Amino acid sequence: MTLVQLRHLVSLARTGSFSKSAAALFLTQPALSRSIRALEVELGQPLFDRIGRHSELTPFGRDAVERARELLLAADDLQGSGRLTGDDQQGVLRIGLGSGPGAMLMTPLLLKMAQERPRLRVEIARAGTDVLVHALRERSLDALVVDARSLRPAPDLAIQDLHDMRGAFMVRPGHPLVMPPGVTSFDDVLRYPVASTPLSDEVARVLVERYGSRAHPANCVTLQCEEVASLVDVARRSDTVLLAIKAAAPDLVELTLQPELAAMARFGLVTLKRRTLPPGLAVVRELMAQLLVDRPA
Numbered sequence: 001m002t003l004v005q006l007r008h009l010v011s012l013a014r015t016g017s018f019s020k021s022a023a024a025l026f027l028t029q030p031a032l033s034r035s036i037r038a039l040e041v042e043l044g045q046p047l048f049d050r051i052g053r054h055s056e057l058t059p060f061g062r063d064a065v066e067r068a069r070e071l072l073l074a075a076d077d078l079q080g081s082g083r084l085t086g087d088d089q090q091g092v093l094r095i096g097l098g099s100g101p102g103a104m105l106m107t108p109l110l111l112k113m114a115q116e117r118p119r120l121r122v123e124i125a126r127a128g129t130d131v132l133v134h135a136l137r138e139r140s141l142d143a144l145v146v147d148a149r150s151l152r153p154a155p156d157l158a159i160q161d162l163h164d165m166r167g168a169f170m171v172r173p174g175h176p177l178v179m180p181p182g183v184t185s186f187d188d189v190l191r192y193p194v195a196s197t198p199l200s201d202e203v204a205r206v207l208v209e210r211y212g213s214r215a216h217p218a219n220c221v222t223l224q225c226e227e228v229a230s231l232v233d234v235a236r237r238s239d240t241v242l243l244a245i246k247a248a249a250p251d252l253v254e255l256t257l258q259p260e261l262a263a264m265a266r267f268g269l270v271t272l273k274r275r276t277l278p279p280g281l282a283v284v285r286e287l288m289a290q291l292l293v294d295r296p297a
Contacts, residue, residue: 001042003075006068008035009047013065016054073139074274093280096125096132098146099197100165101267103228103248104291105145105284112283120280126226128198133157136270142278145288148268150200159268161285163292165245167203167263170252172236177255184255186211189241195223195231196243206263247294267292 011021012032022029040047047061057065093113097106106124113122125132125141129150135141137156148159169189171177177184177192199207199217207215214220223240225231232249235242245265246254269285271277 001039003072005035005039006072008032009039009068010065010072012036012048012055013057013061016056018055019053076139091279092121092123092142093278093284094123094125094140094142095284096127096135096141096144096146098129098132098144098150098267099126099226099228100147100245100248100265101145101288101292102126102226103232104245105287108287108291109284112287113280117280117283122280128226133270136272142271143281143284144270145267145284146270147200148266148270149202151270156273158271158273160271161269161288163267163288164264165247165267165292166294167244167261167265168246169255169257169261170235170242170244170246170249171239171255173251173253175239175253177241178253182256183258186215186257189255189257190214190220193222193238193240194220194243195234195240196221197226197228197231198224199243200265203263203265206261210257210259210261247292250295 008021008025008027011025012018015021015024018029018032022032025032027035036047043060043064045060045064046058047064048055049058095109102124106126109124110122113120125135127135129144129146132141132144132146133151136144148162151157151159169184171192177188196217199221204217207217207220217224221243223231223234228244228248231240231242231244232252234240235249235252241255242249242252267288269281269288
């Protein structure tokens with residue numbers, strides 16, 4: 001079998017139509033049919049059931065397509081990595097940042113790359129964890145920095161460089177909840193808008209454990225978006241209570257709650273196993289070690 005045949009297999013599995021796949025592959029329909037038939041003969045099993053004009057994968061075909069996708073992705077990765085070997089000053093680094101890491105890393109990363117690796121193309125994507133992981137698996141991103149606790153366990157993901165950062169409820173200086181200073185109850189917090197990025201199931205569990213079902217993010221969060229910087233700005237300019245990592249808003253005042261929140265985010269670098277690492281990733285690791293840390297109050 002050849003990589004060309006495997007590409008034909010994956011295309012036909014996607015469209016279910018010989019005519020559509022042939023057009024997409026710039027082949028004649030008889031040529032595509034011969035390619036698929038030769039692959040079936042070599043493998044000794046039918047890959048598709050022909051149902052009228054539609055082709056559906058057989059059980060064996062479904063397994064073959066998954067393996068074919070892995071082989072094609074590995075071949076594409078090998079081809080790309082060969083061009084980059086020995087020079088991490090150029091190429092492309094495509095990295096996805098979750099909301100918390102994005103607030104801490106995005107500007108320093110862009111600045112450092114501009115100053116130290118001006119020939120390296122850097123592309124940053126910001127989105128929720130599920131969207132970023134999908135893009136990583138599709139090879140449209142090379143690596144992610146996200147909250148590892150929001151990841152579903154998967155054998156194809158490698159998680160490294162873990163950094164724990166403390167979460168807190170925070171408000172602007174002069175907020176009614178800190179005038180005068182003292183212990184704040186969760187009932188007091190709920191008198192004001194509560195802002196946060198999408199929170200992991202682990203954080204939701206901690207909130208409910210500490211303050212009851214009303215503290216579940218679906219019940220208490222009234223302002224939510226992926227961009228921590230925007231939420232910090234809203235908290236600075238209003239009586240909104242921000243729930244985020246403390247280091248993302250050092251100028252805000254942390255509320256002292258009873259019981260204590262004691263929630264942590266665990267940011268990590270996520271890559272695909274057995275994939276060649278992209279150029280410039282060492283810079284990301286360096287910045288993670290410098291910036292994804294809790295500073296003394």
